[in-house]
Structures are given as structure tokens and as C-alpha cells.
Amino acid sequence: MEAQCDSEGRVLLRGLTREQLTTWLVEELGEKPFRAKQIWSWLYVRMVSSFDEMTDVSKATRALLKERARIDSIEAHEKHVARDGTTKLTWRLDSGAIIESVLIPSAKRNTLCISSQVGCAMNCQFCYTARMGLAQNLNVAEIVDQVVQSRRLLGEDIQLTNIVFMGMGEPFHNPNSVIPATLIMMDRLGLDFSQRRVTVSTSGLVPEIERFGRETRARLAVSLNATTDEVRDWIMPINRRYPLGVLLETLEQYPYRKNERVTLEYVMLRGVNDTREDARRLVSITRRFPSKVNLIPFNPHDGTEFESTRRADIDRFAQILFSQGVSVTVRQTRGDDGMAACGQLGSPGERREPKRMPAPERFREALASWNVGEGS
């Protein structure tokens, strides 16, 4: 087993599944397997940050652990609470890079949106994070630690109920970290999130969707955002590699468990993907596999060429889906005053000019009339 280590060669304990932790303790430290359960509990139930707090572990073992391993892998940086309670937490990595997690509280649940990469390489045209480009992948511990340390920071009053991988990064561009991280989050002796409450959202990396279905029982969401290749090729360049036909076929073949449905995320872009025909095509798509649709009003940001569909038009779009028996929700826009809304992660200082894809001919006039031009 190859454990992930920091630059000083210390093993990142929150980067190991319980099975891997057991193997490491037995093979590398000569401990008995029961020790893993104790340490696991300190890592994820009591969420300690130092070995000295592990009071039922012998002094000699603690000394060895201090030398060979490490508990926290990220460091709390800043916390910003928006008027509606949405809380942006930023973390510093060993590399010095800053990543973000966002707590989205609501009456029924407290969802933590976490990051899987620093920046993103996918270049979705409506996304603010895309403008950072990809700086680095997070390791398993850096992903898991966002959950542990958020829990610690938020205290007893706010119980996290749901985890979504919808922060910075394309999770399936980093599957070797993301998949084990979901297994650690769902471990019943540790963080104990139910598989229905851990959702990974992808822009549509087909081979990794298949792998995800085989290796974890966490839930899948696909950021669909268009019903034709013409539009999807433009706003989500990954569609040029895995076009809609291939993506939808993959979702038909996906190994759905009992009562499982894939969530189709659909960012509403005015005049781009919000026509009646789009709604009808979306209805047809949802008939092909177990699914539900989440309509997301677009959050405009500096330099974007897009506008959000107006609220009344989003409701009309939702009504077409609903009348055809599609399970559909409209996401509330949250946390705008702290740039903690979807697609707005990453600090403005790290931005560069968007790498614009050419818009299909029929959209060019509309883009010009929005007075922002189409870019290069």
C-alpha cells in the first residue's frame, strides 16, 4: 500500500480509508488491528487535531505517530458569513494555494459544498472558477479535511447533513482522490454520511462516471446545462470529447441502486438553453434513465457574457417539466454577497481573461446586444 505523505514524509492519516489505516498501523508500526478503530474514532468522531488528545493510545505509540504521521492537512484561513447564513470557508494547503468550501444552510439540511481541485481545467463558459485554469489536484486528505474541519469550526449548532462535490474543480478529473474520499466520508464508524447524502457532480467525463458507479455508492450529479450538442459544445467544451449521445448512453448503463436517481444540474442561461424546445428535449432526456432535474439560476460575475434567465421564465420552464411528470426543483440563489454562490468560487485576484469558445452563429447577435461582445 502506498500511503500519501507530506513533504516531510509524514503519512496523511485522513487520506487513508479505515482498511488502509489498519494495514499501515499493522505493517509499518507493528500495532494490533484494534488500534485502527481507536485512532479512526479520534480522527472522525472526536475530530482531534493532535496526537496528544488520543488518550487511550499508549504514549509510545503516540510518539511514533507524531514522528511518522500527520492529522490535519489543511489550515483554516478565512470565514465569511453572508446575510442568508451561507458561509464561505477558505483553507490554505501546504502548497500555499487557497481552496474553498461553502456551507449552505436550509430548514431541512445543512449542505457543505467542497472543492476537489485548485481551479479547474474544464473551461465551462459560464463558470467563474474556470478562469483560474487548473493549478493542482487535491489529495484525499485535503478533500476529507474540508468536511472534518468544517464540522469542527461550525460547532455543535450546525450539523452537516449533506456533502456535495460542487466547489472548485471537476471531481472526475481527480478520481483517485475523490473516490476514496467519498468512501471515508461514508464510513459508518467515522463521519458516517449516508450514501444518499454524498453527491459528486461532474461535467460529463464518461470513463470516470463508469468507474464511479463501480467503486463507490455515493450519488451522481451531472452538470448538463444544454439539450443539444450545438449549445453544449459551446458552453461546456468537454462535450466535444464526450458528446451528449455518449454521455446519455453512459447514464442509461449506469448501475443505479434501489431508488437512486442521477441529478441533472441545469444552469439557466437567458436566450441560450432556456427555450420551450429545450424544456421538451430535457423531458425526453429524463425519460431515458432514473433522474431528477435541478434548475439553477445563473449567478452573473465580472466579465461573463451570459445573463440568467428571468425568474418568471425559469418557473415557466420548470412548469413544462413538472407537467410532464419530471421531478424538478429550482435552486434558490444563496450567498451572493460573499461570492459563495454556485460557480463563483475562487478569489478574484486569481482570475484571468476567460478562454472563450466561439458561439454558434445564431447566438452572436444576441450576445452583442447584451453589450458584452463575444471575446476572442
Ligand code: SF4
Ligand atoms: S462548472 Fe465545474 S467543471 Fe465546469 S469549469 Fe466550473 S468548476 Fe470546472
